Amino acid sequence: MMRGRSGFSFLWSLFKGSISLDQEFLYEIFRREMRERKIPLSLGKICPVKCTFCYEKDHSYRKTFDIPLTTQEHWEFILKEIQSYPTRDKENWVIGGNEYMAWTDLFLHPRAMDWLEEFLDVTDKNIILFTVGYTPPDRINRLAEKYPGRINYELSVITMGEVRKRMMPHAPTVDQVLRILDGPAVTSANFYSFGPDTMSADAIRISKINKKCLLWMGCLTPLKYIDPETTALMRQGKKFLSREARKIYNANLPNTCMIHTESDITAFLNRKKIIKTFDACELDKKDTVVMAGNVYRVLKLFRQNRARFLYVPNHTLGGDSNCTTLLTFDDIARRLTHELKVYLPKVVLEGSCAEEKDIAGTYFSEFQARFPRTRFKVLRKVNSDLSNKKLYEKGYVKNYVEDYLGDPLHKKFEAVPLPN
Numbered sequence: 341m342m343r344g345r346s347g348f349s350f351l352w353s354l355f356k357g358s359i360s361l362d363q364e365f366l367y368e369i370f371r372r373e374m375r376e377r378k379i380p381l382s383l384g385k386i387c388p389v390k391c392t393f394c395y396e397k398d399h400s401y402r403k404t405f406d407i408p409l410t411t412q413e414h415w416e417f418i419l420k421e422i423q424s425y426p427t428r429d430k431e432n433w434v435i436g437g438n439e440y441m442a443w444t445d446l447f448l449h450p451r452a453m454d455w456l457e458e459f460l461d462v463t464d465k466n467i468i469l470f471t472v473g474y475t476p477p478d479r480i481n482r483l484a485e486k487y488p489g490r491i492n493y494e495l496s497v498i499t500m501g502e503v504r505k506r507m508m509p510h511a512p513t514v515d516q517v518l519r520i521l522d523g524p525a526v527t528s529a530n531f532y533s534f535g536p537d538t539m540s541a542d543a544i545r546i547s548k549i550n551k552k553c554l555l556w557m558g559c560l561t562p563l564k565y566i567d568p569e570t571t572a573l574m575r576q577g578k579k580f581l582s583r584e585a586r587k588i589y590n591a592n593l594p595n596t597c598m599i600h601t602e603s604d605i606t607a608f609l610n611r612k613k614i615i616k617t618f619d620a621c622e623l624d625k626k627d628t629v630v631m632a633g634n635v636y637r638v639l640k641l642f643r644q645n646r647a648r649f650l651y652v653p654n655h656t657l658g659g660d661s662n663c664t665t666l667l668t669f670d671d672i673a674r675r676l677t678h679e680l681k682v683y684l685p686k687v688v689l690e691g692s693c694a695e696e697k698d699i700a701g702t703y704f705s706e707f708q709a710r711f712p713r714t715r716f717k718v719l720r721k722v723n724s725d726l727s728n729k730k731l732y733e734k735g736y737v738k739n740y741v742e743d744y745l746g747d748p749l750h751k752k753f754e755a756v757p758l759p760n
Protein backbone atom coordinates (compact mmCIF):
# COMPACT_ATOMS: atom_id res chain seq x y z
CA MET A 341 0.00 0.00 0.00
CA MET A 342 1.21 3.46 -0.76
CA ARG A 343 1.36 6.02 2.01
CA GLY A 344 2.38 9.11 0.09
CA ARG A 345 3.10 10.49 -3.32
CA SER A 346 5.68 13.20 -3.04
CA GLY A 347 8.19 12.89 -5.87
CA PHE A 348 6.32 9.95 -7.29
CA SER A 349 3.13 11.61 -8.45
CA PHE A 350 3.73 11.10 -12.14
CA LEU A 351 4.77 7.47 -11.87
CA TRP A 352 2.03 6.76 -9.41
CA SER A 353 -0.64 8.10 -11.70
CA LEU A 354 0.64 5.78 -14.43
CA PHE A 355 0.87 2.89 -12.02
CA LYS A 356 -2.75 3.32 -10.92
CA GLY A 357 -4.00 3.03 -14.45
CA SER A 358 -1.94 0.16 -15.78
CA ILE A 359 -0.82 -3.17 -14.39
CA SER A 360 1.97 -3.38 -16.97
CA LEU A 361 3.68 -0.38 -15.35
CA ASP A 362 3.80 -2.16 -12.00
CA GLN A 363 7.34 -3.36 -12.61
CA GLU A 364 8.58 -0.02 -13.92
CA PHE A 365 7.20 1.67 -10.79
CA LEU A 366 8.90 -0.88 -8.57
CA TYR A 367 12.19 -0.52 -10.39
CA GLU A 368 12.01 3.25 -10.01
CA ILE A 369 11.79 2.77 -6.24
CA PHE A 370 14.79 0.43 -6.42
CA ARG A 371 16.72 3.02 -8.41
CA ARG A 372 15.95 5.74 -5.89
CA GLU A 373 17.14 3.59 -3.00
CA MET A 374 20.29 2.66 -4.91
CA ARG A 375 21.12 6.30 -5.50
CA GLU A 376 21.52 6.47 -1.72
CA ARG A 377 23.74 3.36 -1.88
CA LYS A 378 21.06 1.05 -0.48
CA ILE A 379 20.54 -2.48 -1.79
CA PRO A 380 16.73 -2.65 -1.88
CA LEU A 381 15.99 -6.27 -0.96
CA SER A 382 12.57 -6.97 0.53
CA LEU A 383 10.85 -9.64 2.60
CA GLY A 384 7.51 -8.59 1.11
CA LYS A 385 5.97 -8.23 4.57
CA ILE A 386 6.51 -6.49 7.87
CA CYS A 387 9.41 -7.73 9.91
CA PRO A 388 8.51 -11.07 11.53
CA VAL A 389 11.00 -10.65 14.39
CA LYS A 390 8.49 -8.33 16.10
CA CYS A 391 10.88 -6.64 18.50
CA THR A 392 8.92 -4.56 20.98
CA PHE A 393 11.41 -1.68 20.69
CA CYS A 394 11.39 -1.59 16.88
CA TYR A 395 11.48 1.96 15.51
CA GLU A 396 9.77 0.73 12.36
CA LYS A 397 6.64 -0.31 14.27
CA ASP A 398 5.15 2.94 13.16
CA HIS A 399 6.84 4.46 10.15
CA SER A 400 3.77 6.40 9.07
CA TYR A 401 5.73 9.63 9.59
CA ARG A 402 7.47 8.93 6.26
CA LYS A 403 6.26 7.75 2.88
CA THR A 404 6.87 4.07 2.20
CA PHE A 405 5.65 1.55 -0.36
CA ASP A 406 4.80 -2.09 0.13
CA ILE A 407 7.47 -3.83 -1.89
CA PRO A 408 6.98 -7.52 -2.79
CA LEU A 409 9.40 -10.30 -1.83
CA THR A 410 12.58 -9.84 -3.85
CA THR A 411 12.76 -12.35 -6.70
CA GLN A 412 15.75 -13.57 -8.66
CA GLU A 413 14.67 -11.27 -11.49
CA HIS A 414 14.59 -8.26 -9.16
CA TRP A 415 18.00 -9.18 -7.80
CA GLU A 416 19.52 -9.40 -11.28
CA PHE A 417 18.19 -5.93 -12.03
CA ILE A 418 19.53 -4.56 -8.74
CA LEU A 419 22.97 -6.12 -9.11
CA LYS A 420 23.37 -4.93 -12.70
CA GLU A 421 22.37 -1.42 -11.69
CA ILE A 422 24.82 -1.40 -8.77
CA GLN A 423 27.61 -2.57 -11.07
CA SER A 424 27.09 0.54 -13.17
CA TYR A 425 28.07 2.74 -10.19
CA PRO A 426 31.74 3.63 -9.77
CA THR A 427 33.47 2.12 -6.75
CA ARG A 428 34.56 4.71 -4.24
CA ASP A 429 37.02 4.29 -1.47
CA LYS A 430 35.35 3.85 1.94
CA GLU A 431 31.88 3.73 0.40
CA ASN A 432 29.56 1.03 1.73
CA TRP A 433 26.42 -0.37 0.16
CA VAL A 434 23.77 -0.98 2.81
CA ILE A 435 21.66 -4.14 2.57
CA GLY A 436 18.08 -2.87 2.73
CA GLY A 437 16.31 0.26 1.56
CA ASN A 438 14.81 2.63 4.09
CA GLU A 439 13.90 5.76 2.17
CA TYR A 440 10.84 4.39 0.40
CA MET A 441 10.65 0.97 2.02
CA ALA A 442 10.09 -0.22 5.57
CA TRP A 443 13.12 -1.62 7.34
CA THR A 444 13.16 -5.37 8.15
CA ASP A 445 15.73 -8.03 9.00
CA LEU A 446 16.62 -9.07 5.48
CA PHE A 447 18.63 -12.08 6.51
CA LEU A 448 15.30 -13.84 6.89
CA HIS A 449 15.08 -13.76 3.09
CA PRO A 450 15.93 -17.30 1.94
CA ARG A 451 18.33 -16.00 -0.75
CA ALA A 452 19.98 -13.18 1.21
CA MET A 453 23.22 -15.03 1.94
CA ASP A 454 23.56 -16.24 -1.67
CA TRP A 455 23.07 -12.72 -2.97
CA LEU A 456 25.48 -11.30 -0.42
CA GLU A 457 28.10 -13.77 -1.62
CA GLU A 458 27.41 -12.99 -5.26
CA PHE A 459 27.70 -9.26 -4.56
CA LEU A 460 31.11 -9.76 -2.98
CA ASP A 461 32.15 -12.04 -5.80
CA VAL A 462 31.20 -9.96 -8.82
CA THR A 463 31.74 -6.42 -7.52
CA ASP A 464 34.67 -4.77 -5.77
CA LYS A 465 32.39 -2.75 -3.49
CA ASN A 466 32.07 -2.87 0.28
CA ILE A 467 28.89 -3.86 2.03
CA ILE A 468 27.25 -2.99 5.31
CA LEU A 469 24.65 -5.23 6.88
CA PHE A 470 22.42 -5.02 9.94
CA THR A 471 20.75 -8.04 11.47
CA VAL A 472 19.75 -9.41 14.85
CA GLY A 473 21.75 -12.52 13.94
CA TYR A 474 20.08 -14.37 11.10
CA THR A 475 23.31 -14.93 9.20
CA PRO A 476 24.45 -18.58 9.53
CA PRO A 477 27.53 -18.28 11.80
CA ASP A 478 29.94 -20.50 9.82
CA ARG A 479 29.03 -19.12 6.45
CA ILE A 480 29.27 -15.43 7.36
CA ASN A 481 32.59 -15.94 9.14
CA ARG A 482 33.93 -17.86 6.13
CA LEU A 483 32.86 -15.03 3.84
CA ALA A 484 34.60 -12.47 6.07
CA GLU A 485 37.81 -14.50 5.78
CA LYS A 486 37.46 -14.74 2.01
CA TYR A 487 36.74 -11.00 1.54
CA PRO A 488 38.72 -9.27 4.28
CA GLY A 489 37.75 -5.68 4.98
CA ARG A 490 34.76 -5.68 2.66
CA ILE A 491 31.99 -6.72 5.04
CA ASN A 492 30.87 -4.24 7.67
CA TYR A 493 28.67 -6.34 9.88
CA GLU A 494 26.62 -4.49 12.49
CA LEU A 495 25.19 -7.15 14.75
CA SER A 496 22.16 -5.99 16.72
CA VAL A 497 22.62 -8.01 19.88
CA ILE A 498 20.31 -5.62 21.81
CA THR A 499 20.52 -7.68 24.98
CA MET A 500 21.52 -11.18 26.01
CA GLY A 501 19.93 -10.73 29.42
CA GLU A 502 16.67 -11.99 30.84
CA VAL A 503 14.48 -9.47 29.00
CA ARG A 504 15.65 -10.71 25.58
CA LYS A 505 12.78 -13.12 25.04
CA ARG A 506 10.24 -10.48 26.03
CA MET A 507 11.71 -7.78 23.82
CA MET A 508 12.70 -9.93 20.83
CA PRO A 509 10.18 -12.76 20.72
CA HIS A 510 11.38 -14.19 17.41
CA ALA A 511 15.07 -13.37 17.48
CA PRO A 512 17.83 -15.97 17.14
CA THR A 513 19.11 -17.64 20.29
CA VAL A 514 21.92 -16.19 22.38
CA ASP A 515 23.96 -19.24 21.39
CA GLN A 516 23.63 -18.34 17.70
CA VAL A 517 24.60 -14.72 18.43
CA LEU A 518 27.72 -15.86 20.30
CA ARG A 519 28.70 -18.24 17.49
CA ILE A 520 28.51 -15.37 15.00
CA LEU A 521 30.64 -13.25 17.30
CA ASP A 522 33.23 -16.01 17.54
CA GLY A 523 34.92 -15.19 14.24
CA PRO A 524 36.06 -12.28 12.06
CA ALA A 525 32.69 -11.26 10.57
CA VAL A 526 31.23 -8.85 13.12
CA THR A 527 32.72 -5.37 12.98
CA SER A 528 30.37 -3.81 15.49
CA ALA A 529 27.96 -5.24 18.08
CA ASN A 530 25.24 -3.00 19.51
CA PHE A 531 23.48 -3.60 22.81
CA TYR A 532 21.91 -1.46 25.48
CA SER A 533 21.30 -0.73 29.11
CA PHE A 534 17.96 -1.93 30.46
CA GLY A 535 18.87 -1.93 34.14
CA PRO A 536 21.62 -3.18 36.45
CA ASP A 537 24.10 -5.66 34.94
CA THR A 538 22.62 -5.61 31.46
CA MET A 539 24.88 -3.60 29.13
CA SER A 540 27.99 -4.19 31.24
CA ALA A 541 27.36 -7.96 31.47
CA ASP A 542 26.91 -8.16 27.69
CA ALA A 543 30.04 -6.11 27.04
CA ILE A 544 32.19 -8.35 29.21
CA ARG A 545 30.67 -11.52 27.71
CA ILE A 546 31.17 -10.38 24.13
CA SER A 547 34.68 -9.14 24.77
CA LYS A 548 35.68 -12.57 26.08
CA ILE A 549 35.03 -14.15 22.68
CA ASN A 550 35.67 -11.22 20.35
CA LYS A 551 38.29 -8.66 21.31
CA LYS A 552 38.22 -6.79 18.02
CA CYS A 553 34.65 -5.82 17.30
CA LEU A 554 33.51 -2.37 18.28
CA LEU A 555 31.08 -2.32 21.19
CA TRP A 556 28.34 0.19 20.48
CA MET A 557 26.20 0.86 23.52
CA GLY A 558 23.82 3.24 25.25
CA CYS A 559 20.06 3.39 25.76
CA LEU A 560 17.11 2.95 23.48
CA THR A 561 14.88 6.01 23.43
CA PRO A 562 11.15 5.40 23.93
CA LEU A 563 9.10 6.86 21.09
CA LYS A 564 5.38 7.49 21.30
CA TYR A 565 4.22 4.14 19.86
CA ILE A 566 6.42 1.93 22.07
CA ASP A 567 4.35 -0.06 24.57
CA PRO A 568 4.42 0.98 28.26
CA GLU A 569 6.34 -2.06 29.47
CA THR A 570 9.13 -1.59 26.92
CA THR A 571 9.14 2.15 27.60
CA ALA A 572 9.64 1.45 31.31
CA LEU A 573 12.57 -0.86 30.52
CA MET A 574 14.18 1.75 28.30
CA ARG A 575 13.83 4.39 31.00
CA GLN A 576 15.23 2.03 33.59
CA GLY A 577 18.18 1.55 31.23
CA LYS A 578 18.79 5.27 31.16
CA LYS A 579 18.65 5.44 34.93
CA PHE A 580 21.38 2.83 35.18
CA LEU A 581 23.45 4.04 32.24
CA SER A 582 26.08 5.76 34.37
CA ARG A 583 26.55 2.73 36.59
CA GLU A 584 26.73 0.38 33.61
CA ALA A 585 29.18 2.63 31.76
CA ARG A 586 31.46 2.93 34.79
CA LYS A 587 31.58 -0.87 35.09
CA ILE A 588 32.66 -1.13 31.47
CA TYR A 589 35.18 1.68 31.91
CA ASN A 590 36.67 -0.07 34.94
CA ALA A 591 36.77 -3.43 33.13
CA ASN A 592 39.25 -1.85 30.67
CA LEU A 593 38.18 -4.05 27.78
CA PRO A 594 40.42 -4.31 24.72
CA ASN A 595 37.52 -3.49 22.36
CA THR A 596 36.71 0.03 21.26
CA CYS A 597 33.76 1.03 23.45
CA MET A 598 31.32 3.72 22.32
CA ILE A 599 28.16 5.28 23.70
CA HIS A 600 26.14 6.91 21.01
CA THR A 601 22.47 6.99 21.65
CA GLU A 602 21.89 9.85 24.06
CA SER A 603 21.49 13.19 22.31
CA ASP A 604 21.77 15.17 25.56
CA ILE A 605 25.11 13.59 26.40
CA THR A 606 26.39 14.17 22.86
CA ALA A 607 25.31 17.82 23.00
CA PHE A 608 26.98 18.41 26.36
CA LEU A 609 30.24 16.77 25.28
CA ASN A 610 30.26 18.92 22.16
CA ARG A 611 29.11 22.12 23.85
CA LYS A 612 32.22 24.07 22.89
CA LYS A 613 31.69 23.36 19.21
CA ILE A 614 27.95 24.11 19.48
CA ILE A 615 28.68 27.45 21.16
CA LYS A 616 31.42 28.31 18.65
CA THR A 617 29.17 27.49 15.72
CA PHE A 618 26.33 29.47 17.26
CA ASP A 619 28.60 32.49 17.80
CA ALA A 620 29.84 32.27 14.21
CA CYS A 621 26.24 32.62 13.00
CA GLU A 622 26.28 36.19 14.41
CA LEU A 623 22.63 36.27 15.38
CA ASP A 624 20.89 39.20 16.95
CA LYS A 625 19.16 39.00 20.35
CA LYS A 626 15.76 39.15 18.71
CA ASP A 627 16.46 36.47 16.10
CA THR A 628 14.43 33.30 16.46
CA VAL A 629 16.43 30.07 16.21
CA VAL A 630 14.86 26.61 16.05
CA MET A 631 16.32 23.80 18.16
CA ALA A 632 15.30 20.67 20.05
CA GLY A 633 15.92 20.10 23.75
CA ASN A 634 19.51 18.88 23.56
CA VAL A 635 20.87 22.07 21.96
CA TYR A 636 18.39 24.26 23.87
CA ARG A 637 19.92 23.15 27.18
CA VAL A 638 23.44 23.99 25.98
CA LEU A 639 22.56 27.45 24.69
CA LYS A 640 20.32 28.29 27.62
CA LEU A 641 23.16 27.47 29.96
CA PHE A 642 26.03 29.13 28.07
CA ARG A 643 24.46 31.73 25.79
CA GLN A 644 21.50 32.97 27.80
CA ASN A 645 19.53 35.73 25.97
CA ARG A 646 21.88 35.88 22.96
CA ALA A 647 18.96 35.07 20.67
CA ARG A 648 15.39 33.86 20.97
CA PHE A 649 15.73 30.11 21.34
CA LEU A 650 12.64 28.47 19.94
CA TYR A 651 12.47 25.13 21.68
CA VAL A 652 10.74 22.58 19.46
CA PRO A 653 9.76 19.19 20.95
CA ASN A 654 10.21 16.12 18.71
CA HIS A 655 6.46 15.72 18.40
CA THR A 656 6.60 13.48 15.31
CA LEU A 657 8.68 10.81 17.02
CA GLY A 658 7.32 11.64 20.47
CA GLY A 659 8.24 9.72 23.60
CA ASP A 660 11.55 10.85 25.09
CA SER A 661 13.19 11.92 21.82
CA ASN A 662 15.09 15.13 22.21
CA CYS A 663 17.25 15.68 19.17
CA THR A 664 17.58 18.61 16.76
CA THR A 665 18.67 16.36 13.86
CA LEU A 666 15.39 14.43 14.12
CA LEU A 667 13.05 17.44 14.08
CA THR A 668 10.47 17.56 11.30
CA PHE A 669 8.88 20.57 9.62
CA ASP A 670 5.61 19.55 11.17
CA ASP A 671 7.21 19.76 14.63
CA ILE A 672 8.43 23.27 13.84
CA ALA A 673 5.10 24.35 12.36
CA ARG A 674 3.39 23.48 15.65
CA ARG A 675 5.59 25.99 17.51
CA LEU A 676 5.51 28.93 15.13
CA THR A 677 3.26 31.85 15.99
CA HIS A 678 3.76 35.20 14.24
CA GLU A 679 7.50 35.16 13.55
CA LEU A 680 8.59 37.08 10.47
CA LYS A 681 12.08 35.65 10.34
CA VAL A 682 13.17 32.23 11.62
CA TYR A 683 16.60 30.60 11.56
CA LEU A 684 16.67 26.84 10.89
CA PRO A 685 19.63 24.53 11.44
CA LYS A 686 20.59 22.83 8.19
CA VAL A 687 20.44 19.36 9.80
CA VAL A 688 16.63 19.51 9.70
CA LEU A 689 16.73 19.79 5.89
CA GLU A 690 19.09 16.88 5.45
CA GLY A 691 16.67 14.00 6.05
CA SER A 692 17.57 12.68 2.63
CA CYS A 693 21.06 12.96 1.16
CA ALA A 694 20.54 14.92 -2.01
CA GLU A 695 17.32 16.86 -1.45
CA GLU A 696 16.10 19.48 1.02
CA LYS A 697 13.71 17.26 2.96
CA ASP A 698 13.15 16.42 6.61
CA ILE A 699 13.16 12.85 7.98
CA ALA A 700 9.44 12.56 7.20
CA GLY A 701 10.07 13.31 3.52
CA THR A 702 8.47 16.78 3.56
CA TYR A 703 10.24 19.22 1.29
CA PHE A 704 11.55 22.50 2.65
CA SER A 705 9.71 24.29 -0.16
CA GLU A 706 6.39 22.72 0.96
CA PHE A 707 7.00 23.89 4.49
CA GLN A 708 7.90 27.42 3.38
CA ALA A 709 4.72 27.61 1.32
CA ARG A 710 2.69 27.04 4.51
CA PHE A 711 4.12 30.23 6.05
CA PRO A 712 4.18 32.85 3.27
CA ARG A 713 4.77 35.74 5.71
CA THR A 714 7.77 34.15 7.39
CA ARG A 715 11.29 34.29 5.98
CA PHE A 716 13.31 31.18 6.78
CA LYS A 717 17.08 31.45 6.89
CA VAL A 718 19.15 28.29 6.98
CA LEU A 719 22.12 28.07 9.34
CA ARG A 720 24.37 26.20 6.90
CA LYS A 721 27.14 25.67 9.44
CA VAL A 722 24.84 23.53 11.59
CA ASN A 723 24.90 20.53 9.26
CA SER A 724 25.00 16.73 9.36
CA ASP A 725 28.70 16.53 8.50
CA LEU A 726 29.50 18.49 11.62
CA SER A 727 27.08 16.62 13.89
CA ASN A 728 28.21 13.18 12.64
CA LYS A 729 31.86 14.11 13.05
CA LYS A 730 31.28 15.27 16.60
CA LEU A 731 29.14 12.23 17.44
CA TYR A 732 32.07 9.96 16.68
CA GLU A 733 34.81 12.17 18.07
CA LYS A 734 33.32 12.30 21.54
CA GLY A 735 31.35 9.08 21.47
CA TYR A 736 33.60 6.86 23.59
CA VAL A 737 32.66 5.37 26.97
CA LYS A 738 35.79 7.14 28.21
CA ASN A 739 34.35 10.53 27.16
CA TYR A 740 31.08 9.79 28.89
CA VAL A 741 32.67 8.66 32.14
CA GLU A 742 35.49 11.21 32.34
CA ASP A 743 34.10 14.30 30.59
CA TYR A 744 30.39 13.97 31.29
CA LEU A 745 29.93 12.12 34.56
CA GLY A 746 33.27 13.50 35.78
CA ASP A 747 32.26 17.10 35.11
CA PRO A 748 29.98 18.48 37.87
CA LEU A 749 28.52 20.89 35.33
CA HIS A 750 26.55 18.03 33.76
CA LYS A 751 24.11 18.17 36.69
CA LYS A 752 23.38 21.83 36.01
CA PHE A 753 22.95 21.01 32.33
CA GLU A 754 20.47 18.20 33.06
CA ALA A 755 18.52 20.52 35.35
CA VAL A 756 17.85 23.16 32.64
CA PRO A 757 14.04 23.05 32.28
CA LEU A 758 12.53 22.78 28.83
CA PRO A 759 9.71 25.28 28.09
CA ASN A 760 6.14 24.02 27.73
Ligand code: SF4
Nearest residue numbers: 387389390391394444
Ligand atom coordinates in the same frame (compact mmCIF):
# COMPACT_ATOMS: atom_id res chain seq x y z
S1 SF4 B 1 14.67 -7.24 13.60
FE1 SF4 B 1 14.95 -5.05 13.30
S2 SF4 B 1 13.38 -4.47 11.83
FE2 SF4 B 1 12.82 -6.49 12.64
S3 SF4 B 1 11.39 -6.08 14.34
FE3 SF4 B 1 13.48 -6.25 15.19
S4 SF4 B 1 14.25 -4.13 15.24
FE4 SF4 B 1 12.49 -4.17 13.85
